[in-house]
Amino acid sequence: xxxxxxxxxxxxxxxxxxxxxxxxxxxxxxxxxxxxxxxxxxxxxxxxxxxxxxxxxxxxxxxxxxxxxxxxxxxxxxxxxxxxxxxxxxxxxxxxxxxxxxxxxxxxxxxxxxxxxxxxxxxxxxxxxxxxxxxxxxxxxxxxxxxxxxxxxxxxxxxxxxxxxxxxxxxxxxxxxxxxxxxxxxxxxxxxxxxxxxxxxxxxxxxxxxxxxxxxxxxxxxxxxxxxxxxxxxxxxxxxxxxxxxxxxxxxxxxxxxxxxxxxxxx
Amino acid sequence: xxxxxxxxxxxxxxxxxxxxxxxxxxxxxxxxxxxxxxxxxxxxxxxxxxxxxxxxxxxxxxxxxxxxxxxxxxxxxxxxxxxxxxxxxxxxxxxxxxxxxxxxxxxxxxxxxxxxxxxxxxxxxxxxxxxxxxxxxxxxxxxxxxxxxxxxxxxxxxxxxxxxxxxxxxxxxxxxxxxxxxxxxxxxxxxxxxxxxxxxxxxxxxxxxxxxxxxxxxxxxxxxxxxxxxxxxxxxxxxxxxxxxxxxxxxxxxxxxxxxxxxxxxxxxxxxxxxxxxxxxxxxxx
Ligand SMILES: Nc1ncnc2c1ncn2[C@@H]1O[C@H](COP(=O)(O)OP(=O)(O)O)[C@@H](O)[C@H]1O
Ligand SMILES: [Mg+2]
Numbered sequence: 415x416x417x418x419x420x421x422x423x424x425x426x427x428x429x430x431x432x433x434x435x436x437x438x439x440x441x442x443x444x445x446x447x448x449x450x451x452x453x454x455x456x457x458x459x460x461x462x463x464x465x466x467x468x469x470x471x472x473x474x475x476x477x478x479x480x481x482x483x484x485x486x487x488x489x490x491x492x493x494x495x496x497x498x499x500x501x502x503x504x505x506x507x508x509x510x511x512x513x514x515x516x517x518x519x520x521x522x523x524x525x526x527x528x529x530x531x532x533x534x535x536x537x538x539x540x541x542x543x544x545x546x547x548x549x550x551x552x553x554x555x556x557x558x559x560x561x562x563x564x565x566x567x568x569x570x571x572x573x574x575x576x577x578x579x580x581x582x583x584x585x586x587x588x589x590x591x592x593x594x595x596x597x598x599x600x601x602x603x604x605x606x607x608x609x610x611x612x613x614x615x616x617x618x619x620x621x622x623x624x625x626x627x628x629x630x631x632x633x634x635x636x637x638x639x640x641x642x643x644x645x646x647x648x649x650x651x652x653x654x655x656x657x658x659x660x661x662x663x664x665x666x667x668x669x670x671x672x673x674x675x676x677x678x679x680x681x
Numbered sequence: 682x683x684x685x686x687x688x689x690x691x692x693x694x695x696x697x698x699x700x701x702x703x704x705x706x707x708x709x710x711x712x713x714x715x716x717x718x719x720x721x722x723x724x725x726x727x728x729x730x731x732x733x734x735x736x737x738x739x740x741x742x743x744x745x746x747x748x749x750x751x752x753x754x755x756x757x758x759x760x761x762x763x764x765x766x767x768x769x770x771x772x773x774x775x776x777x778x779x780x781x782x783x784x785x786x787x788x789x790x791x792x793x794x795x796x797x798x799x800x801x802x803x804x805x806x807x808x809x810x811x812x813x814x815x816x817x818x819x820x821x822x823x824x825x826x827x828x829x830x831x832x833x834x835x836x837x838x839x840x841x842x843x844x845x846x847x848x849x850x851x852x853x854x855x856x857x858x859x860x861x862x863x864x865x866x867x868x869x870x871x872x873x874x875x876x877x878x879x880x881x882x883x884x885x886x887x888x889x890x891x892x893x894x895x896x897x898x899x900x901x902x903x904x905x906x907x908x909x910x911x912x913x914x915x916x917x918x919x920x921x922x923x924x925x926x927x928x929x930x931x932x933x934x935x936x937x938x939x940x941x942x943x944x945x946x947x948x949x950x951x952x953x954x955x956x957x958x959x960x961x962x963x964x965x966x967x
Contacts, residue, residue, distance in 0.1 A: 485862050505868035518961040519881040529867035560962025578867060629880075666838045 415642035418641065429497040430458040431483055431582060431608030431614045432465075434670040437491035438639070439477050451477050453639030454491075459614065459631075467618045468672060469635025469643075470679040475618045482532050482616060483509055501557050505533060508575030512537065512587040514567040516559040522546070522570050523555040545573040574627060575678055576611060578614050585617045589624065601627050627654050634671055637678035644671055727955060734914040740929050745936065748929035751786045756905040763905020763918075768937065771902060778837025779898050786845040787887060793846065794883065795875075807846055813838035815901040830907045833902065841894035848890025852883030885958040892950045899942050 436659045439452040453472040458628040459465045465476040475614055480486040481493045486501040493500045495507075500520075509528075516525050526545055546552055549569040559567050575583055608615060608628075617624050625632045646668055651657045654657060654661055722742045728734050752764035759765060793800040819832070826832040864878045866900060898955055900935035906916025915934050922930035 479861075483862070483866055485866075503862065504736055505864040505866065509863060511859050511863070513859065515857065515863050517860070517881070519884065519957070520965050528838045528864070532873060532877075558961055574867075644922050662763070 418502070431463065431495065432616065433461040433494040433497075434478065434481075434490075435492045435494070437478065437481065437488045437493055439474060439481070439486070440489045450639035452488075454638075454641050455635075456491075457633055457642055457645075459616065462614055464608065464615045464628060464630045465617065466629035466632045467635060468620065468622065468625050468632055468668075469621060470637055470641060470672070470676040472578050472633045472679065473638050473640040473675070475635055476586050479586055479616060479618050481581070483507055485639065500533065500672070505529060505578055505581050505644070507582045507584060508577050508578070508580035510568070510585045510588045511572045512590045514559070514564070514571045515637070516570055518566055519555050519614070522551055523560055525559065525570050526573045526577050527576060533578055535578060541577060541579075545577055547575045548610065549639065550603060564592050565597075565600060568592065569603075570585055572607065576607070576613070581614065583613045583615045585615065587620065588619050590620070597624070602629070602653060609652070622628055622665055623656060623670060627652075627656070628663055632642045632666065632668060637675045643675065686752045689804050695705075707842075737926065740932065744933045745929050748934040750937070752930065752933060764933070764937065767913060767915050767918045767934075768941070771906065772941070774833045774914065775837055775895075775898060775902050776908075778834040778902070779841045779895055781834075782838050782841035782845055782894060782898075785889065785962060786842045787849050787891075790849025790887075790890070791844040791853055791883065793850035795879065800850060803846070803915070807843060811843040811847065815897070815902045816908070818850055823909050828909045828911045830911065833905045833914065836905040837898045837902050841898040844893035844897065845887075845890045848886045848893070848963075849883060852886025852890075853879055857883040857884060885961075885963045888950070888954060892946065893946060895950070896942065899938075899945065903938055 434455050434457045437452060437455045438450070441449045441451055443449060451472075455474075455478060461516050467478065469475055472657065477486060478493075482495070482500065483489055484500050484507070498597070514619065520528065523542060525548070526542050527538060530541060535541075546555060549572055551569055551573065554562065556567065559570065563634070592600060605628065617625070617628060626646075627649055629648055632648065633642050634644045634646065635641075636643040646664060648664060650658075650660060656662075656665075689912070696924055697871055726741045726743060728749055729736050748766070753762045755762040764900065765845055789803070815836055821838075822832045826835060861874060864874050868879060874941050901915040902914075903919075904928050906914035907920040910917025912922065915938055919931050919934040922928070922934065
């Protein structure tokens with residue numbers, strides 16, 4: 415996976431990888447009542463950045479992620495990638511959902527190959543083999559997803575999203591349904607994977623610890639209709655130590671700010 | 682102490698478990714399946730011979746099997762025997778009616794699953810017609826098509842239609858939006874999404890629909906043949922034998938129907954299930 419990053423015609427330094435410009439999103443419920451999920455969000459994520467979205471539940475983190483993926487359209491404003499407005503899902507992005515969303519009729523290998531085969535990319539076998547090794551799935555190539563634990567299934571999903579070499583990896587609470595122990599291991603292993611691939615990542619989470627262990631920048635969403643309340647830069651080398659004073663300091667600050675928003679959401 | 686007991690229990694189980702895992706498992710399963718049937722046949726044989734029941738209404742199984750043997754014989758060999766003839770006609774009718782339904786109705790069901798408007802149009806129609814017992818159609822179909830093969834095939838088709846349509850549509854609709862999104866993001870065109878996601882994703886339901894269709898169609902076929910068999914088919918054979926009080930032939934026919942029904946289900950659909958949805962872990966209850 416050590417391919418050089420594809421540069422667009424514009425200078426990568428001048429153009430953010432992902433930009434949201436005054437984005438808003440309103441949903442119409444079945445009853446006709448409107449829900450303003452995202453109020454007004456502007457942000458800019460740099461090439462190679464590991465960005466985490468955190469905020470109270472229902473504040474529109476997934477919605478914004480799906481707009482970056484091209485699954486949803488903003489009601490107002492623009493979402494851009496490499497300087498171009500995102501029009502539809504394209505394979506320059508990869509996604510990992512909380513619920514794995516693997517194809518149960520394909521083996522581990524079949525799932526990982528899915529994107530590569532669709533795009534008829536060369537060296538499929540070598541890439542799949544490398545990824546299987548990288549995410550720690552060796553020996554499970556021929557297994558069907560339902561025979562694997564949640565953690566293993568999520569490893570498959572991560573490999574599947576990276577396999578066709580997208581520029582941007584979108585992750586929607588990927589470790590949210592794993593037990594605490596598996597989650598710690600996944601975070602540690604994912605740091606290794608990310609350090610090898612150096613993709614730009616947007617990682618949605620509701621765990622302050624997870625965000626601070628992984629991200630370069632943590633974007634804190636306010637209560638609904640959301641805006642970006644605060645951006646935390648985490649300039650600590652990885653792997654990070656949760657017992658280190660600098661980690662604890664930033665964690666306390668982030669938690670306090672998040673709690674304020676959760677309180678607002680509650681009533 | 683308890684640890685030792687657990688260990689012993691494990692030891693005691695392992696040889697039999699190993700035995701059961703291989704060929705022995707199948708043989709044992711087969712024996713378990715066949716024994717109760719043999720016991721009932723033995724009781725039946727005894728009651729009939731001992732005169733506990735009317736031997737004309739309930740002839741002994743031995744006589745039924747002897748008669749079945751005769752029905753499988755002819756001057757020009759097994760393949761030209763009357764019973765093989767009836768079986769052949771019944772199976773051809775089943776295949777023709779089910780085959781048409783399989784092609785047309787799987788396609789319609791999938792289309793309903795994909796397209797909201799097609800679904801909105803056909804769903805109420807399917808919902809209203811589905812609960813009608815297919816034999817209720819026989820009189821009107823006889824008026825349309827006469828006492829002919831076409832009538833029987835059409836009734837089989839009608840019976841097989843609805844479970845296939847209903848389940849194929851439900852199969853497509855069961856696929857989560859996120860699966861489609863994931864495929865789309867990985868660069869799948871609409872055509873690729875159909876073949877690589879919708880079709881395999883709907884498969885568990887589609888297979889259920891087809892199993893249901895064939896088993897219902899097999900039942901309807903026999904009934905329709907009694908009413909419009911036109912001289913051929915297992916249903917006709919049974920009905921015709923009854924008018925001559927030839928109960929041995931009636932029972933022989935019933936047994937053949939039972940065995941063929943079982944063979945179709947266990948021999949065709951079970952393996953299909955095993956190689957697809959059981960491997961994928963997407964088996965549906967029921
Ligand atoms: N398709 C939809 N239709 C209606 N409401 C939606 C839809 N998707 C999300 N919402 C609503 O928008 C809000 C934000 O949702 P979401 O982005 O999933 O929040 P988060 O991921 O931050 O928990 C929630 O109130 C949710 O109920
Ligand atoms: Mg969410």
